[in-house]
Amino acid sequence: MAEPVVQISELSKVFRRDSFEVRALDRIDLTVEPGDFLCLMGPSGSGKTTLLNIIAGIDRPTDGALQVLGEDVAEMSEDRLAAWRNVHIGFVFQTFNLIPVLTAYENVELPLLLTKLSGEERKQHVLAVLKLVGLEDRIHHYPRQLSGGQEQRVAIARAMVTDPTLLVADEPTGDLDAHSAEEVLEILSRLNTEFKKTIIMVTHDPRAAKHATVTRHLEKGQLLPPES
Amino acid sequence: MAIPIKYNLRNLRVRWATTLLTASSILLTVLVFVALMALATGLQKSLSTTGQPLNLIIMREGSQSEGTSSVARDSLQVIKYLEGIAKDEKGEPWVSPELLVLINLPRRGQTQGSNVTIRGLGPNSASLRPQFKLLAGRYFRSGLREVIVSRRIAERFQDCALGDRLKFAKGYWTVVGVFDAGGTAYDSEIWADVNDLATDFDRDAYSTVMVRATDAGAVERLKNLIANDRRLHLKPVTEKEYYEGQTRFAAPIKALGLFIAVLMAVGACFAAMNTMYAAVARRTPEIGTLRVLGFSRGSILLSFLIESTLIAVVGGLPGCIVSLLFNGISTGTTNFATFSEVAFNFRVTPGLMLNGLIFAVLMGVLGGFFPAWRAAHENIVSALRSA
Numbered sequence: 178m179a180e181p182v183v184q185i186s187e188l189s190k191v192f193r194r195d196s197f198e199v200r201a202l203d204r205i206d207l208t209v210e211p212g213d214f215l216c217l218m219g220p221s222g223s224g225k226t227t228l229l230n231i232i233a234g235i236d237r238p239t240d241g242a243l244q245v246l247g248e249d250v251a252e253m254s255e256d257r258l259a260a261w262r263n264v265h266i267g268f269v270f271q272t273f274n275l276i277p278v279l280t281a282y283e284n285v286e287l288p289l290l291l292t293k294l295s296g297e298e299r300k301q302h303v304l305a306v307l308k309l310v311g312l313e314d315r316i317h318h319y320p321r322q323l324s325g326g327q328e329q330r331v332a333i334a335r336a337m338v339t340d341p342t343l344l345v346a347d348e349p350t351g352d353l354d355a356h357s358a359e360e361v362l363e364i365l366s367r368l369n370t371e372f373k374k375t376i377i378m379v380t381h382d383p384r385a386a387k388h389a390t391v392t393r394h395l396e397k398g399q400l401l402p403p404e405s
Numbered sequence: 406m407a408i409p410i411k412y413n414l415r416n417l418r419v420r421w422a423t424t425l426l427t428a429s430s431i432l433l434t435v436l437v438f439v440a441l442m443a444l445a446t447g448l449q450k451s452l453s454t455t456g457q458p459l460n461l462i463i464m465r466e467g468s469q470s471e472g473t474s475s476v477a478r479d480s481l482q483v484i485k486y487l488e489g490i491a492k493d494e495k496g497e498p499w500v501s502p503e504l505l506v507l508i509n510l511p512r513r514g515q516t517q518g519s520n521v522t523i524r525g526l527g528p529n530s531a532s533l534r535p536q537f538k539l540l541a542g543r544y545f546r547s548g549l550r551e552v553i554v555s556r557r558i559a560e561r562f563q564d565c566a567l568g569d570r571l572k573f574a575k576g577y578w579t580v581v582g583v584f585d586a587g588g589t590a591y592d593s594e595i596w597a598d599v600n601d602l603a604t605d606f607d608r609d610a611y612s613t614v615m616v617r618a619t620d621a622g623a624v625e626r627l628k629n630l631i632a633n634d635r636r637l638h639l640k641p642v643t644e645k646e647y648y649e650g651q652t653r654f655a656a657p658i659k660a661l662g663l664f665i666a667v668l669m670a671v672g673a674c675f676a677a678m679n680t681m682y683a684a685v686a687r688r689t690p691e692i693g694t695l696r697v698l699g700f701s702r703g704s705i706l707l708s709f710l711i712e713s714t715l716i717a718v719v720g721g722l723p724g725c726i727v728s729l730l731f732n733g734i735s736t737g738t739t740n741f742a743t744f745s746e747v748a749f750n751f752r753v754t755p756g757l758m759l760n761g762l763i764f765a766v767l768m769g770v771l772g773g774f775f776p777a778w779r780a781a782h783e784n785i786v787s788a789l790r791s792a
Contacts, residue, residue: 235789236786259696288699
């Protein structure tokens with residue numbers, strides 16, 4: 178059996194504000210297998226985004242063990258972690274987070290600038306992922322010239338362009354109308370089923386959860402047992 | 406690979422108003438810096454280009470300048486026939502007894518005056534100075550109280566134009582010619598016959614004697630010969646050494662220029678810093694995103710440093726170009742060796758312009774460093790939350 182993509186045990190995250198301690202995550206145990214489309218749900222403040230950030234290597238746990246793609250992410254230095262993220266993790270944000278002064282093409286190309294690919298190879302990769310999300314005719318458009326749904330599709334293309342093993346999406350449909358949200362979820366489903374990408378998605382939206390293969394709920398920093 | 410430079414260029418274009426405002430403060434600073442350095446360079450150049458390597462100025466022992474020197478008339482006869490002195494085209498020893506006096510002349514359009522050097526010259530003097538060129542009128546004749554005036558003095562002082570009559574010493578002197586001395590120190594002088602001048606000022610000694618040596622070897626031999634002659638008590642220096650020694654009077658102008666430029670640079674650095682802090686604050690979510698995508702802290706730091714440097718170049722480059730407007734403008738100051746007016750031109754050289762640009766880049770780097778450091782050390786999660 179293949180090694181799990183994510184293996185978490187007894188993971189906690191405590192934020193300290195002045196003299197107060199806020200336990201955002203409390204002794205979480207979670208395993209994500211290759212090819213899973215995991216949906217993390219829960220009310221605001223339940224710790225979903227914090228857990229996602231820790232898995233993706235942009236935040237660190239206070240306690241517990243964390244292995245992502247066989248690596249002890251919590252122990253990596255900042256620079257090594259940055260390089261690791263570039264190779265292994267694709268990010269999709271609620272607010273798209275495209276660079277406004279760069280075109281769709283240039284936004285998607287950004288992560289590839291950190292690789293050793295030539296300009297021509299980068300071009301092939303960028304055009305391929307933009308075609309995959311159906312935006313091959315919008316490559317020279319700036320984010321302000323795109324609809325919300327199109328922006329999010331560019332963001333997915335950017336997340337996919339380095340061909341990462343794990344795709345993490347934080348409320349990817351949160352800022353979209355129902356139609357655009359459905360389009361984005363269809364793309365994520367395709368990436369999971371056709372391209373065998375492991376996806377972890379945080380959402381409030383029960384409709385979004387329907388596209389996932391596994392759904393887990395968080396409440397007050399604790400991961401509830403899986404629904405049978 | 407670093408964050409592409411087009412990211413910075415386009416951000417500068419998007420916030421063009423603040424970019425231009427900051428750049429204009431850098432432009433002004435560079436302009437003042439280059440202009441003041443051009444002033445010092447012009448003065449330095451005017452003094453250091455003066456002098457022929459084979460010409461020797463013979464002064465009294467212990468004198469620091471021609472104005473404080475005195476050479477007895479008898480000494481001229483000894484000097485004339487020393488071995489190593491060249492002969493002029495008439496076969497006469499190439500020697501010129503000279504007398505320097507200062508007169509106070511009012512500047513054009515002002516009541517205030519400045520000291521101007523009047524140089525009394527022997528018959529051979531002009532030929533010892535090959536830069537000399539008569540621009541208008543004719544050379545002075547002895548016994549007629551005639552003077553010729555350098556173009557810069559004619560432009561800057563009253564009663565110095567061709568045909569004017571200048572009152573000094575015991576009467577009126579007619580301006581019969583205007584000359585140019587090729588940007589050398591002689592461009593700040595009025596020339597007259599040495600004997601006419603000595604008579605009017607009741608001087609029975611010359612100030613200096615200028616001689617032309619036959620060759621470079623003769624220069625050294627003559628220097629030793631004159632310096633060691635116990636009858637004379639004179640000190641020979643080459644004309645070039647003499648004027649190069651005076652270039653130290655450009656140093657205070659340079660120092661003042663640097664001081665003013667540094668003061669202005671502090672202001673410009675703060676302007677750049679403000680602009681870059683605002684840029685970092687506005688682009689915090691972008692910084693978070695770039696870090697998430699894998700860009701290191703170093704590349705974020707470099708990117709923002711490049712951006713502030715670009716602002717500095719946007720200001721510095723036109724600052725250097727605008728400074729060219731000063732090039733060649735004639736001005737003057739007091740030479741504290743002779744206490745007389747020295748006229749010279751602003752000289753904006755390619756080297757100065759390059760220094761101006763380097764100065765601008767330095768302001769950009771200094772002004773941008775702390776904001777860039779802050780950008781590079783943003784916490785990723787907090788940066789993303791600020792979206």
